[in-house]
Amino acid sequence: MRSDIKSTILPLFSYILLGYSSLLSFHSLQATEVVHVPMEGFSPKLLWVTLLLWALSGRSTEDASKALLSLNPPWTRILRTDNVTLHCEGSDTSHSNQTQWFHNGSSTPVQTSSFSITFATINDSGEYRCQTKDSVISDPVYLGVYSDWLLLQPSLMIIREGEPLLLSCHGWKNRTVYKVTFYHNKKALKYWYENHNFFIPNTTRNNRGFYHCTGILWRIHYTSKPLYIGFKGPISYMQFLVPLMAGLLFVVDTALFVLTQKQLHVLIEKDRKLASKIDSLAKADTEVESKTQCDDEAVLDPEPEFEPEPEYVSDPDPEPGLMPLSVISDVTA
Incomplete structure (x- = not known):
C-alpha cells in the first residue's frame, strides 16, 4: 500500500512542481521583457527538486522485496513468562537461510530465520526487524510484554x-x-x-x-x-489532491501577487519620472514663451526718444532813458 501511494503521489507532486516552475519562468520572462524585473533563484531550484522527485518516482516499486516478519502466536501483546516465536521470510531467490535480526535498532546474534523468545520479560519489549540476504529490511513489529x-x-x-x-x-x-x-x-x-x-x-x-x-x-x-x-x-486520492491543489494555488497566487507588486512599482516609478520630465519641459517652455512674448512687446512698442526742453530766453533789458512801447502808448492815450 505504501509503495502504491508513493508511486502515485511523487509523480503528482513532480507535475505540480514542474508546472509551478514553468509558470514562474514564464512570468519571469514576461517581467524581464516588459518591466525589466529579474526573477532569479526560483526556477532552477524548483527544476532540480522536480527532477529529483521525478527520478524517485521513476524507480521501480518492485526493487528488492521487503522481508516479512510474523509472530506465532500472532499476538503483539503478551504477558511475562509467555513464549513467542518470530519468523522472517525473504524472497527465497538465493535459498539462503542467513537472517539478521534487529531489536530496538541494535543487531542481535541470532542469524536463523526464526527468533524465539522464551519466558518473556519486560526487557523483551520493543521494536523488531529482520533482513535476509536477498531482501531489504522488514517493516517494524512492536512487541509489548506486560505484567x-x-x-x-x-x-x-x-x-x-x-x-x-x-x-x-x-x-x-x-x-x-x-x-x-x-x-x-x-x-x-x-x-x-x-x-x-x-x-x-x-x-x-x-x-x-x-x-x-x-x-x-x-x-x-x-x-x-x-x-x-x-x-x-x-485511501482517497482526493485527500492528497485537495491539499496539494490548495498549496499550488496559494503559491501561484503569491507569485502573481509579488510579480504584480513589482510591475506596479516599476510602472509607478516610470510614471513619476515621466511626469517630472514633463513638468520640467513645460516649465522650460513657459519660460521660453514668456521671454519671447516680452521680446515681441518690446519690438512693437518702442520707448519714446527723449526730447530736450527748449531753453528759455529772457527779454533784453531796456536801455536807460527809453520807455517801453506799451508805456508810450498808454501815455499818449
Missing part, C-alpha cells in the same frame, strides 16, 4: 474497512479464564462461560474504540486494562 493477570490481545491495533479483527482474553501463565465478557466502549459484546476468542469478520469505522475483557482466574474476578483500537479508512 498483569488478564490481558486483551487484538490481532490488529489499527483496523481498515472490511478487515477481520480477532480478540483474545489472555490469562497469566496461560491459565484458563472462565465467564469471559468482551466490552467495546464499556458496552458488553459477548459472554462465554469458557474462554473463547471474539471475532469480527468485517470491521467498519464503528468498530474503533476502547476494548477490554473481564473473567474469573483462580476464582478471582479480573478486568483487563482498556486498549484503544484505531481505524484507518480507505
Whole structure:
C-alpha cells in the first residue's frame, strides 16, 4: 500500500512542481521583457527538486522485496513468562537461510530465520526487524510484554474497512479464564462461560474504540486494562489532491501577487519620472514663451526718444532813458 501511494503521489507532486516552475519562468520572462524585473533563484531550484522527485518516482516499486516478519502466536501483546516465536521470510531467490535480526535498532546474534523468545520479560519489549540476504529490511513489529493477570490481545491495533479483527482474553501463565465478557466502549459484546476468542469478520469505522475483557482466574474476578483500537479508512486520492491543489494555488497566487507588486512599482516609478520630465519641459517652455512674448512687446512698442526742453530766453533789458512801447502808448492815450 505504501509503495502504491508513493508511486502515485511523487509523480503528482513532480507535475505540480514542474508546472509551478514553468509558470514562474514564464512570468519571469514576461517581467524581464516588459518591466525589466529579474526573477532569479526560483526556477532552477524548483527544476532540480522536480527532477529529483521525478527520478524517485521513476524507480521501480518492485526493487528488492521487503522481508516479512510474523509472530506465532500472532499476538503483539503478551504477558511475562509467555513464549513467542518470530519468523522472517525473504524472497527465497538465493535459498539462503542467513537472517539478521534487529531489536530496538541494535543487531542481535541470532542469524536463523526464526527468533524465539522464551519466558518473556519486560526487557523483551520493543521494536523488531529482520533482513535476509536477498531482501531489504522488514517493516517494524512492536512487541509489548506486560505484567498483569488478564490481558486483551487484538490481532490488529489499527483496523481498515472490511478487515477481520480477532480478540483474545489472555490469562497469566496461560491459565484458563472462565465467564469471559468482551466490552467495546464499556458496552458488553459477548459472554462465554469458557474462554473463547471474539471475532469480527468485517470491521467498519464503528468498530474503533476502547476494548477490554473481564473473567474469573483462580476464582478471582479480573478486568483487563482498556486498549484503544484505531481505524484507518480507505485511501482517497482526493485527500492528497485537495491539499496539494490548495498549496499550488496559494503559491501561484503569491507569485502573481509579488510579480504584480513589482510591475506596479516599476510602472509607478516610470510614471513619476515621466511626469517630472514633463513638468520640467513645460516649465522650460513657459519660460521660453514668456521671454519671447516680452521680446515681441518690446519690438512693437518702442520707448519714446527723449526730447530736450527748449531753453528759455529772457527779454533784453531796456536801455536807460527809453520807455517801453506799451508805456508810450498808454501815455499818449
